[in-house]
Amino acid sequence: MTDEELQSDIIVPPIEENIPLPKSQKEAMPNMTAEQEINIRAETIKTISDIKGDPLEADAEHMQQASKLADEMINNPDLRADYSQYPNETMAYLAGMVAQTNVKLTKQLADYKLYVLNNAVLAHETASSVRDKLGALRIIGEVDGVDAFKKKTEVMHINKTGKELEEELKKAIEDLRGKVIEGDLVDVKEEPDDKS
Numbered sequence: 001m002t003d004e005e006l007q008s009d010i011i012v013p014p015i016e017e018n019i020p021l022p023k024s025q026k027e028a029m030p031n032m033t034a035e036q037e038i039n040i041r042a043e044t045i046k047t048i049s050d051i052k053g054d055p056l057e058a059d060a061e062h063m064q065q066a067s068k069l070a071d072e073m074i075n076n077p078d079l080r081a082d083y084s085q086y087p088n089e090t091m092a093y094l095a096g097m098v099a100q101t102n103v104k105l106t107k108q109l110a111d112y113k114l115y116v117l118n119n120a121v122l123a124h125e126t127a128s129s130v131r132d133k134l135g136a137l138r139i140i141g142e143v144d145g146v147d148a149f150k151k152k153t154e155v156m157h158i159n160k161t162g163k164e165l166e167e168e169l170k171k172a173i174e175d176l177r178g179k180v181i182e183g184d185l186v187d188v189k190e191e192p193d194d195k196s
Helices: 003-008 034-052 060-075 088-126 130-142 162-176
Strands: none
Touching (some): 060 088, 088 130
16 A cells, blocks of 8 residues: 555544643543542443453452442542542442442432321321411422422424415315304494594
8 A cells, every 4th residue: 555545544633723731631530529430430440341351350458448438438528539549440349339329328318208208198187277287288299299389381393384284274164164153143333434
């Protein structure tokens, strides 16, 4: 292959100008929560592991490191650890711990919602005053899923061509033609024009 043929096969992407390059890797990182960063790192680690065919297996040391990091994250939510210093196995194990914690938290929140709803129903059933009954009903109505006070608006879009609309109109006129419409006869008096 000649140089000319090689150059014709090279694709050069458009390069924007006047865009400053980050001074460091840290500066290049987008703003993320610790959980987001852990998940992205774990996904990258897993993808590379899958490509290489090397399974990730965390040993006791990796598990201990991940547990220590998780404890630090719980005790100090603003902590931003340098995750790049930890082995891939530790990061993968930590990502699993974070995911499991989120599942437990979601289940706890669902349990709390059910607890509130059940107690609001009980309060309504046992309330002696109308005011207390209405207060309990308000709480029940505001629960996500009940949504008794949400206003919903439905908009239906029907796309028809002018020809389709014209045909429908003609059909409606033909259906009305020749039909007697019953009703009271109303005498309509024309008022004189005030054009003088």
